[in-house]
Amino acid sequence: MKIPNRPRKLHSGHFAFMRALVEGLDEKTAWERYVRIEGEHSDARKVKSTIAWIRAEFAAAARREAKPGTARLVLIDTALIKDDVVRPTLAEFAAATGMEDFSEAEQAEAYRDAYGGPSRRGSRRAQLVKRQIAALRWLEKLVARAPQPADPVGVWLTPKLAERIESAGMPTLFALIERINSLGARWWVGIPGIGGLKASRIIEWLQLYQSDIGMTIGAHVSKPRMQLADFELAAVVAPATALVPLEKFLLPRELDGSAGAFRADARLCLLAAKNDYEAIMAWLGSKKPGPGGTESPTQRSYRKEAERLLLWAVLERKKPLSSLTVEDAQVYVKFLADPPASWCGSRYNQRWSPKWRPLEGPLKPAVLRQSLIIVRGLYSFLRDQNYVVGNPFKAVPLPREASRALGSRRTLTFQQWEFIRQQLGQDPDNAAARRCDRAIRWLYASGLRLAELVDARCGHLRRIQFSDAEGKASSGLLLDVTGKGEKTRSVPVAQILLEELSAELAIHCSHSDPLHPENSAVPILAKFQRGATALPTAWSHSGLYKAVRRFMGQCADRAGEADAIAIRKATTHWLRHTHASHALNGEPGKPEMRVPLVVVKNNLGHASLATTSLYLATQEEAQIQAMGQFWAKEIPPAR
CATH class of the missing domain: 1.10.443 (hpI Integrase; Chain A)
Structure with missing residues (x-):
């Protein structure tokens, strides 16, 4: 995909860099201090072209403001104005300062600004520096822009760098910062042409302007993932009433379920939970934990379904979980079958990441069926504990369970x-x-x-x-x-x-x-x-x-x-699946390798044995294999 060229913007760093050069700071120090995002200082052509671009932008801005004198002034390189040197000709001066397109009168005026009379060369240079500094400060107030989150990366970063970032799916500063915060220190891995050094300079520049952009580079980005403590990851995403994981979700008081439409008599409730969030946590706590009190696979699977439902009820339906009706449950099923893109993200986005989302995409019928079974279980638990009076998902039919050989399409030969x-x-x-x-x-x-x-x-x-x-x-x-x-x-x-x-x-x-x-x-x-x-x-x-x-x-x-x-x-x-299929069916020609059905079960x-038997070769497969052996022996080749 061809990335369109966009005019680059001038930021305060460009002005600081040029002021430093005018005031006599050495080029390398000024470059490293203010514009190292532009590339390596050792690349002399890059430095020269960048300085020329900045001066040209300064002059163009002055012309737009009908200030031709200022336009001429900012093109002069004060480093060329030294004592005890032979003065250049007017043509040489115009070429050195990039003023070839100016009129001869304007070139002569700039020449006088630069050199003045023969006995006042040193003082003229000091005056020139003073005038240039004043001109740069005036221009900075006029044209310097602060980066904004919706800005294309191409208006701030060098064309090659911007093209690589945009080609990787980050067209704006917002998308770039979101990726950095989502992936951490090694966010740049997988982007061709960007290594650790370029990545660190991009982050430095973004951090310099993060108050203007309105987005913060998380502290977790400064360290490799394996060196980050849990509390550091937990701080990446702040608690909010938004698409955040269950542990970060803030229930609005009016939607927390403390006064849910279908709450049972609180005097008869067997749970200490005061709201829907606490009720969900009690349900998850009733499931057996993993080793050492860690979250078990069952708890993780159940938490995922309760999380989706609670987020949907509050953010999409604007209702407490304990106020959902049968009609709401029917709408929820349709939502899971066709969720909006804003609810979907990659499974590899971990729960601490800003890019985490509760869904990967539409749920397939078998997955949707399991999701509804778990949600039914949640409401059954809440009803049994007298937290709610009924189960709205009980009236929603489950998607039909497709019958197929379990390992038929997910088995290695x-x-x-x-x-x-x-x-x-x-x-x-x-x-x-x-x-x-x-x-x-x-x-x-x-x-x-x-x-x-x-x-x-x-x-x-x-x-x-x-x-x-x-x-x-x-x-x-x-x-x-x-x-x-x-x-x-x-x-x-x-x-x-x-x-x-x-x-x-x-x-x-x-x-x-x-x-x-x-x-x-x-x-x-x-x-x-x-x-x-x-x-x-x-x-x-x-x-x-x-x-x-x-x-x-x-x-x-x-x-x-x-x-x-x-x-x-x-x-x-x-x-x-491969274990089951290979064990039950045996390797072709080696029937002694077959493992009894009850052992594999x-x-x-x-x-049940019925479930395990689905890994056996189907009747159609067995027919084809048997007839293949018959055909190989009994049907003569065509002449």
């Missing part, structure tokens, strides 16, 4: 998985790369959900003794897992996975055995750090998801065209 497996261990050897490799092996080998693997600890592993089919003593490993609905199950673990974990523990912990009591609290996917004395922390859900997606993208770049599309789409949940944590 055996050949694709084998290619991915060969790529494991190819990255540079470090703790993060090894952790990603282990995560992918665990997800494929066990069929665990992302959250289940992140929450797994060494203390959840146990070894059991048993006799094999031939009566010989044997042993095996199990991982105790708490899955959906707080249901527990035991999932077999491959010995090779334990050995890989043991090798990591040998590097970072006192004991290499994952079953040792001192390792019981160590996460299976721990973020190990050499020399660390504190207990290693678990990999975050988003960190694991992003790492797997990044690895699959790298694999896709190396794969053949036919497989690259599927591999690039693969996520952590694809590995769960347990690995996945399904409530």
Whole structure:
């Protein structure tokens, strides 16, 4: 996309720079102090062209004000006016000051301004400096502009720099500052032609004018993301009655639900909640937390739905949550199916970011169905506690649940998985790369959900003794897992996975055995750090998801065209689907690899065999494969 050229504006820094030069400050110091956003001072052509542009803009402004004398005056370079030098000719003087287009009379007048009589050269220079300073101050009041948030970046930054920023989707200063605040210190990553140095100079310039722009560069931008404390991130977005996360949302008193239309008798309410926000928090608190009191996947999923509903009720419907009717509920369903763009944003915008939004886009029928089920559950809880008198979403029909084979479109073939497996261990050897490799092996080998693997600890592993089919003593490993609905199950673990974990523990912990009591609290996917004395922390859900997606993208770049599309789409949940499909159907030609349906059902944590059986090859697929074998043998080739 071609970015249109826009006339650049003069800001106070340009005037300060030129005043410094007129007063005799050396060029490099003046450049670094006032206009380093223009580029490197070591680029002599850049410096020369920038000074020429500024002088030309000054002169043009003076002409517009019918001040030809001032226009001539600001074009004179006082550095050229020195004692004991041979005076230039009038033509040389005009060329040096960029006055070729002026009349000869105007050139002569400027020449006299610059040099005067032969015996008064030094005093004439001092007078010239004084007059230029006065002229620059007059021009600054006349034409200097303060940047505004809606200004195109091209009117303030150099053309090349502006083009790169605009091409990256930031046409205005508002959009630029929003990206910087949203992504933090490394906001510039992914913008071609902009590195850390240019990025730091852009921020310096924006900070200089942030009071004029009316937008502040957050303090969090000054440090890498990993060095920021939670309170520093929390300060990025202020609490408001706006599209902000639940923990930042300020309920207006008149819409807080303390006097909701469908509130039950407060004397019979079993909740201490005084308003809708507190009632929602009580509902979320009734769900089992994650390890160490952290937010569990269930709480996170439920919070997301309650958050959307509360924001919509207050901001769009202008009603308390406890005043919503059946008709409101019907409108809400349509809203989720087709939300406005202002409500949507990337899933990668974290909750501390100003770009966070409650939705990514329209909800697909299956996702919308789950959303309504959770919202129904919220109102059922509130009704059961006598907080509200009814459930408006109970009367709203759920979207029909589509029936399809669970893994039919999100499963890797055996050949694709084998290619991915060969790529494991190819990255540079470090703790993060090894952790990603282990995560992918665990997800494929066990069929665990992302959250289940992140929450797994060494203390959840146990070894059991048993006799094999031939009566010989044997042993095996199990991982105790708490899955959906707080249901527990035991999932077999491959010995090779334990050995890989043991090798990591040998590097970072006192004991290499994952079953040792001192390792019981160590996460299976721990973020190990050499020399660390504190207990290693678990990999975050988003960190694991992003790492797997990044690895699959790298694999896709190396794969053949036919497989690259599927591999690039693969996520952590694809590995769960792939585990189920490969285990149940077995590799073609190797029926002995098939795992019994009931075993796979347990690995996945399904409530019924019917759900697990959806991973089996469909009847149509089985027909095609069987007939393909028949055709290959029985139908002769055409002559």
